[in-house]
Amino acid sequence: MSSNPLASVLFVCVHNAGRSQMAAGFLHHLAGDRIEVRSAGSVPGDRVNPAAVEAMREIGIDIAEAKPKILTTEALQASDYVITMGCGDACPVFPGKKYLDWALEDPAGQGIEAVRPIRDEIKELVEGLIEEIASEKRA
Numbered sequence: 242m243s244s245n246p247l248a249s250v251l252f253v254c255v256h257n258a259g260r261s262q263m264a265a266g267f268l269h270h271l272a273g274d275r276i277e278v279r280s281a282g283s284v285p286g287d288r289v290n291p292a293a294v295e296a297m298r299e300i301g302i303d304i305a306e307a308k309p310k311i312l313t314t315e316a317l318q319a320s321d322y323v324i325t326m327g328c329g330d331a332c333p334v335f336p337g338k339k340y341l342d343w344a345l346e347d348p349a350g351q352g353i354e355a356v357r358p359i360r361d362e363i364k365e366l367v368e369g370l371i372e373e374i375a376s377e378k379r380a
Contacts, residue, residue: 248374249277251320257282257309259290259348260326263360266297266304267367276374279316285309292356293348300360322370341370 250268252261257280265280272278286309297304310316317323317335325342334340343366348356 246277247275247378248321249319250279250322250324250370250374251316252278252280252324252326253282253312254326254347255283256286256349257312258286258288259293259356260343260345260359260363261324262289262304262307262309263293263297263363264324264326264343264367266302266307267364268371270302271367272371276371279320280307281310281312281316283312285311290348290356292351292353293360295353296356296360299357322374324370 252264252268254261261280261282265278268276268278289304289307289309294305317338320338322339322341325340326345327347343363345362345366346355346359348359
């Protein structure tokens with residue numbers, strides 16, 4: 242991890258098994274250590290969605306070793322950006338954080354064909370987030 246990352250980002254979805262794991266994988270892959278990456282869920286699943294793992298593997302990003310984690314107050318407080326993905330009221334709000342809600346289809350229970358477009362949408366959103374963070378730091 243860079244000793245002074247541009248920002249810290251926390252991706253949150255209910256199970257921390259699909260959308261948030263793919264987003265974290267993209268951000269880590271695209272930004273490297275320039276941005277600190279976390280992901281968590283309000284009710285974490287037992288494992289990362291195999292279709293999400295496969296969809297990411299297809300484009301050269303390995304999230305197979307990722308584990309769903311519980312959303313903690315500490316993770317929220319340590320993050321500059323909190324990106325929610327359908328966790329609703331389960332996400333507490335702290336002042337001074339930038340909150341974004343990405344309305345993404347839940348890949349839970351879906352096959353690879355349905356997960357690919359979700360993956361591609363997440364990639365576009367993450368690329369935009371990286372640009373937003375870099376622009377704010379340049380300003």
